[in-house]
Amino acid sequence: MTVTKKRKWGALAAVGVLAIAFAWLIYGGLDSNVVYFLTPKELAAKGEKGYDVPVRLGGQVKPGSVKWDDKTLDLQFRVTDGASEIAVRSKGAPPQMFKDGMGVVVEGRYGRDGVFQSTSLMVKHSNEYKAPAKGERPAEMYKSLMKGSGA
Amino acid sequence: MTRLLASNAVLVGLVITALGAILIPVAIRRGRRDWLMLGYAAVYTNFVLITVATLALVWGLVSHDFSISYVAQVGSRATPLLYTIISLWGALEGSIVFWAWVLGMYAAAVVWFNRKREGNLVPYAAFTLLLVALFFHILLIGPANPFLLVAQVLPDGPGPNPLLQNHILMAVHPPLLYLGYVGMTVPFAFAMGAMFSGEVASDDWMRLTRRWTLSAWGFLTAAIIAGMWWSYEVLGWGGYWAWDPVENASFIPWLTCTAYLHSAMVQERRGMLKLWNLNLMVGTFVLTMLGTFLTRSGIISSVHAFTQGTIGFYFLTFIAIVLLATLAMVAGNSDKLGSTGKLDAAFSRETVFLLNNLFLTVFMFTVLIGTLFPLVAELVRGVKVSVGEPFFNRMTLPLMVALLFLLGVGPALPWKRAPGPELKAKLLPGVILGILGGAAGLLAGARSPYAILAFTFVGFSGAVNIGEFVSGANARVRAHGEAWLVALSRLVSGNRRRYGGYTAHLGIVLVALGVTASGTFKTEREATLKPGETITLAGHTVRLKEVWGREEKQRQVIGATMEVMDGERVIGTVEPRMNYYPTSQQPVPTPQVRSSLTGDLYLNLMAFKQDGSNATVKVIWEPFVSWIWFGGFVICIGSIIGILPARKRSGVAASAPASVRKAAAALPERQP
Numbered sequence: 001m002t003v004t005k006k007r008k009w010g011a012l013a014a015v016g017v018l019a020i021a022f023a024w025l026i027y028g029g030l031d032s033n034v035v036y037f038l039t040p041k042e043l044a045a046k047g048e049k050g051y052d053v054p055v056r057l058g059g060q061v062k063p064g065s066v067k068w069d070d071k072t073l074d075l076q077f078r079v080t081d082g083a084s085e086i087a088v089r090s091k092g093a094p095p096q097m098f099k100d101g102m103g104v105v106v107e108g109r110y111g112r113d114g115v116f117q118s119t120s121l122m123v124k125h126s127n128e129y130k131a132p133a134k135g136e137r138p139a140e141m142y143k144s145l146m147k148g149s150g151a
Numbered sequence: 152m153t154r155l156l157a158s159n160a161v162l163v164g165l166v167i168t169a170l171g172a173i174l175i176p177v178a179i180r181r182g183r184r185d186w187l188m189l190g191y192a193a194v195y196t197n198f199v200l201i202t203v204a205t206l207a208l209v210w211g212l213v214s215h216d217f218s219i220s221y222v223a224q225v226g227s228r229a230t231p232l233l234y235t236i237i238s239l240w241g242a243l244e245g246s247i248v249f250w251a252w253v254l255g256m257y258a259a260a261v262v263w264f265n266r267k268r269e270g271n272l273v274p275y276a277a278f279t280l281l282l283v284a285l286f287f288h289i290l291l292i293g294p295a296n297p298f299l300l301v302a303q304v305l306p307d308g309p310g311p312n313p314l315l316q317n318h319i320l321m322a323v324h325p326p327l328l329y330l331g332y333v334g335m336t337v338p339f340a341f342a343m344g345a346m347f348s349g350e351v352a353s354d355d356w357m358r359l360t361r362r363w364t365l366s367a368w369g370f371l372t373a374a375i376i377a378g379m380w381w382s383y384e385v386l387g388w389g390g391y392w393a394w395d396p397v398e399n400a401s402f403i404p405w406l407t408c409t410a411y412l413h414s415a416m417v418q419e420r421r422g423m424l425k426l427w428n429l430n431l432m433v434g435t436f437v438l439t440m441l442g443t444f445l446t447r448s449g450i451i452s453s454v455h456a457f458t459q460g461t462i463g464f465y466f467l468t469f470i471a472i473v474l475l476a477t478l479a480m481v482a483g484n485s486d487k488l489g490s491t492g493k494l495d496a497a498f499s500r501e502t503v504f505l506l507n508n509l510f511l512t513v514f515m516f517t518v519l520i521g522t523l524f525p526l527v528a529e530l531v532r533g534v535k536v537s538v539g540e541p542f543f544n545r546m547t548l549p550l551m552v553a554l555l556f557l558l559g560v561g562p563a564l565p566w567k568r569a570p571g572p573e574l575k576a577k578l579l580p581g582v583i584l585g586i587l588g589g590a591a592g593l594l595a596g597a598r599s600p601y602a603i604l605a606f607t608f609v610g611f612s613g614a615v616n617i618g619e620f621v622s623g624a625n626a627r628v629r630a631h632g633e634a635w636l637v638a639l640s641r642l643v644s645g646n647r648r649r650y651g652g653y654t655a656h657l658g659i660v661l662v663a664l665g666v667t668a669s670g671t672f673k674t675e676r677e678a679t680l681k682p683g684e685t686i687t688l689a690g691h692t693v694r695l696k697e698v699w700g701r702e703e704k705q706r707q708v709i710g711a712t713m714e715v716m717d718g719e720r721v722i723g724t725v726e727p728r729m730n731y732y733p734t735s736q737q738p739v740p741t742p743q744v745r746s747s748l749t750g751d752l753y754l755n756l757m758a759f760k761q762d763g764s765n766a767t768v769k770v771i772w773e774p775f776v777s778w779i780w781f782g783g784f785v786i787c788i789g790s791i792i793g794i795l796p797a798r799k800r801s802g803v804a805a806s807a808p809a810s811v812r813k814a815a816a817a818l819p820e821r822q823p
Contacts, residue, residue: 018509022513022516025546026516026517026520026546029542029545029546030520030521030524030538030542033538033539033541033542033545034524034528034536034537034538034542035536035537035538035539036534036535036536037534037535037536037537038535054539056537070679070758070760070765070767071679073677073678073679073767091677092677092757092769093677093679093757093758093767093769094758095737123737141761142700142709142761142763144761144762144763145698145699145700145709145762145763146700146701146702
């Protein structure tokens with residue numbers, strides 16, 4: 001083998017080792033950091049494995065379940081997919097117009113006490129044009145706040 | 152009328168682009184220069200036609216011509232004029248029109264400036280540009296046609312997506328991104344041209360496109376920073392980067408292009424990395440297409456994904472064709488791509504560039520895999536997953552810190568040889584400032600090793616890069632007796648590429664400082680306040696004055712007037728708001744930021760009682776955030792320095808006395 005050829009093989013081997021190390025790191029990183037997107041039914045079906053791992057829980061806000069304390073900033077509600085439901089607790093104000101039956105995605109961990117502790121709360125809303133129903137226009141809902149037309 | 156004009160312009164543009172793409176290879180094969188000029192004329196004509204189509208669409212928007220499908224989709228009489236104009240890129244079809252226009256402009260300009268060059272490189276580059284333009288024309292008559300006839304013309308439309316008409320940065324971020332993204336097509340086309348024409352052994356494809364690549368890179372950098380800023384100012388979470396797929400899509404090609412800017416210098420000076428550079432540039436282009444596919448196909452839900460149409464299929468097909476074609480071309484040219492130089496010293500600037508490329512490439516693959524993994528997982532295993540910040544932070548923080556370190560090492564090392572005793576003097580200020588930086592971070596309360604390392608390397612790399620300016624200017628003062636500032640400006644204008652690069656380095660250092668400080672020391676609090684009540688965070692006190700509402704032309708606004716206090720004195724007011732657009736049930740949060748050099752006080756209105764008796768506000772204190780935006784600005788200055796033509800030296804040298812000329816000749820070799 002000539003010197004240059006030896007060099008070539010050496011370089012290829014180095015690249016190979018690096019690539020394997022990189023793949024192993026990525027695999028480890030993904031393995032421990034992937035967040036599953038689950039519905040309440042899927043989360044309940046996970047049993048033991050569903051506790052204390054990061055999860056994105058998606059479903060609807062169960063009508064009548066929202067409790068919000070604006071002093072302690074404690075927000076509680078239940079997320080349902082029709083089949084199962086899970087109690088969710090989060091800290092911080094709910095999005096304005098947080099309503100019964102609206103689609104939500106909460107990220108957090110399901111505790112062994114049966115409560116899903118949410119660290120972030122996202123509302124799913126469609127971008128399709130829907131004119132607000134009568135009385136639901138902000139200008140009507142918050143009439144007492146309106147200062148009249150601005151700029 | 153407008154609609155017919157525009158859609159015919161697109162159609163004729165498609166035909167002319169196709170004809171040009173057929174004509175150019177024929178002209179090359181037959182050696183017909185006159186036919187070739189006709190092919191170039193197709194490039195210019197296409198630019199004129201796509202300009203007509205773009206202007207017609209803007210006119211349609213401005214004149215509220217709701218018979219045009221795109222206008223019916225995003226237009227509204229209530230939207231202010233500026234936002235009406237910029238809704239050109241507010242939805243899928245318009246954004247493709249704008250893309251095609253930017254591409255047409257770049258293609259016409261780069262072909263025009265290089266039209267006289269002999270050889271087949273430029274013709275084949277023009278051919279490649281026409282093929283890319285053809286793809287976008289196909290999109291415009293197919294899945295992204297903005298000029299369809301609306302059957303039932305309504306008197307008014309819904310207006311643009313609320314998120315896209317809530318902040319002025321919407322007028323800034325998208326055009327910058329297009330100029331950056333589409334700009335990568337130029338070096339790609341020349342790389343392809345080099346391979347088609349067999350001119351890969353020379354560096355001409357890189358030299359001819361150096362300024363184009365650098366400006367595309369500068370635009371892309373500015374676009375990424377502006378996107379971060381938009382996210383910060385509009386989304387209300389007080390952050391600017393979340394490793395969201397759309398952010399990654401803009402960042403991935405930036406990484407490969409940054410690697411290219413460095414490795415191109417290794418090829419030009421040392422004749423190495425020829426194959427690698429071709430791959431980097433082709434890869435950068437493919438990654439811009441992949442990014443467009445990710446953001447525009449609707450495969451990832453975001454404000455960038457407009458529809459769930461068939462456009463994704465077109466993009467995937469195009470990406471596959473480009474990959475196959477480039478693989479074949481690279482393989483066909485591989486015998487010409489051997490290195491003419493070799494690595495002479497293990498510890499030289501080349502080595503740092505190689506490490507820089509290695510880290511940037513690994514960085515790119517990490518972000519790419521993390522971004523694509525959810526798609527693959529869903530496709531293969533049918534599970535919905537997301538890869539969040541923990542993955543990206545864990546994988547990329549070591550890389551970022553290492554790159555920040557290299558950014559200070561590289562400029563201190565000489566080309567081709569191991570450093571001599573001068574290295575100590577070059578590094579000493581850096582080491583001192585690095586220790587100070589790390590200590591400052593530690594004292595301020597940073598405990599994460601990455602944060603402490605980052606503060607250290609901010610000091611180190613900042614000092615080394617500044618040191619290059621200082622020592623260069625000092626040498627000129629000694630040699631020419633110039634005033635220091637004159638010496639500095641002549642130093643920079645005499646070697647723009649080098650000092651533009653160091654300026655960009657300093658910008659990166661500033662961004663790193665802002666990111667590390669704001670990430671490490673950010674604190675936030677949320678509270679429900681009655682008018683007159685205060686909340687204090689990190690020594691900053693704000694008081695709720697009142698909650699109010701206002702009706703504006705295109706929206707309704709609820710706001711909270713917050714007073715920033717210094718003891719009992721009111722030193723400023725901030726008005727976070729919620730904007731209600733008629734198209735969306737959810738209000739758009741509109742946080743307000745009180746910015747200073749040491750940090751931002753970020754206020755967001757979270758909730759309020761219907762009668763205004765209280766409001767829940769989130770207060771965030773984020774140190775040094777504005778340094779990120781300023782750093783981005785400095786990076787852009789760096790690219791502008793690198794792009795401007797070099798100062799003509801002959802005039803100065805000839806008029807200078809002989810002794811000065813001799814002294815100038817004695818100066819160390821100029822390095823790019």
